[in-house]
Amino acid sequence: SQQGEEDPQALSIQEGENATMNCSYKTSINNLQWYRQNSGRGLVHLILIRSNEREKHSGRLRVTLDTSKKSSSLLITASRAADTASYFCATQPEYAGGTSYGKLTFGQGTILTVHP
Amino acid sequence: DTGVSQDPRHKITKRGQNVTFRCDPISEHNRLYWYRQTLGQGPEFLTYFQNEAQLEKSRLLSDRFSAERPKGSFSTLEIQRTEQGDSAMYLCASSAGAGANVLTFGAGSRLTVL
Numbered sequence: 001s002q003q004g005e006e007d008p009q010a011l012s013i014q015e016g017e018n019a020t021m022n023c024s025y026k027t028s029i030n031n032l033q034w035y036r037q038n039s040g041r042g043l044v045h046l047i048l049i050r051s052n053e054r055e056k057h058s059g060r061l062r063v064t065l066d067t068s069k070k071s072s073s074l075l076i077t078a079s080r081a082a083d084t085a086s087y088f089c090a091t092q093p094e095y096a097g098g099t100s101y102g103k104l105t106f107g108q109g110t111i112l113t114v115h116p
Numbered sequence: 117d118t119g120v121s122q123d124p125r126h127k128i129t130k131r132g133q134n135v136t137f138r139c140d141p142i143s144e145h146n147r148l149y150w151y152r153q154t155l156g157q158g159p160e161f162l163t164y165f166q167n168e169a170q171l172e173k174s175r176l177l178s179d180r181f182s183a184e185r186p187k188g189s190f191s192t193l194e195i196q197r198t199e200q201g202d203s204a205m206y207l208c209a210s211s212a213g214a215g216a217n218v219l220t221f222g223a224g225s226r227l228t229v230l
Contacts, residue, residue: 033218042120042207042221043159088158092217103149103172104219106158 006089006107014115019076021110023089024069030092032065032072033104037086046087047074051094081116118142120222122208128228129198136194137225141210148191149219150183151207152176159207165191198229 007022025032031050035043049056049065049072056063062075076083090104121140129135141148146167151159162181164172167188177183180198185191195202205226209219 035219035221040205040224040226042122042223043209043219045218045220048218090158103161103164104217105161106151108156108158 006087006110008110009108010111010113012113012115013079015079015081017079017114019079019083019112019114021074021087021089021112023072023074023107025072025089025091025105025107026070027091028094029067030094032063033090033092034061034063034072034074035088035090035106037088037109039085043088076112079112079114081114084112084114086111120208120210120220122206122222122225124225125223126226126228128230130230131200132197134194134196135198135227136192137206137208137227139191139193139208139222140189141191141208142212142220143189145210145212145220146188147211147217148185149209149211150191150193151209153205153207153224154203162193162206195227198227200229203227203229 005024031048033048034046036046037043047058047061047063049063060077065072086109088106088109090106123138148165150162153159161174162177163183165185168185180196183193205224207224209221211217211219
């Protein structure tokens with residue numbers, strides 16, 4: 001079953017604009033990750049934010065995490081046509097009983113279209 | 117190529133036939149995952165291996181599904197007596213383990229059951 005929901009389901013913007021995607025989840029987490037998927041391909045890891053972090057940057061990506069609201073957002077600045085893809089958040093649960101493998105649970109994704 | 121390889125990339129089969137997918141993970145990764153993704157949805161967890169041991173199976177993995185990872189290297193996912201509802205992308209991923217679990221995915225194997 002899906003861990004949470006992503007909002008919006010689809011987002012269409014012009015090149016150069018910023019794109020913001022939101023993710024909500026249900027259970028306590030160790031970390032939250034964002035992945036990108038080009039049409040019909042596998043997923044590529046973008047960025048990870050740990051439960052004790054509030055904000056993280058990587059290039060044009062900015063991720064925030066609010067554990068009290070169980071939500072995260074991904075901001076892509078100065079978007080490019082090549083950013084067109086589906087974006088998924090994925091949560092790793094808090095470690096339990098000493099086990100650390102923590103399978104990831106994915107959201108339903110946001111389809112981003114960037115028009116040249 | 118040091119990424120995760122999956123084969124075949126596409127498989128079209130008739131209902132009732134058996135199919136098998138293969139995944140070759142990154143060689144130094146001891147954890148291997150299978151996920152299933154249907155159109156418009158995020159990946160759903162199917163099963164997980166640490167080395168050769170299958171440590172968790174989702175309830176999505178019915179008796180018709182079996183996965184193996186002999187010798188802790190490549191893995192196979194077999195679906196017996198396929199049904200139209202099995203049509204999906206089957207994604208394999210691997211990770212190095214310990215701490216934060218960042219997955220490296222293969223390109224996926226797309227199954228179409230007619």
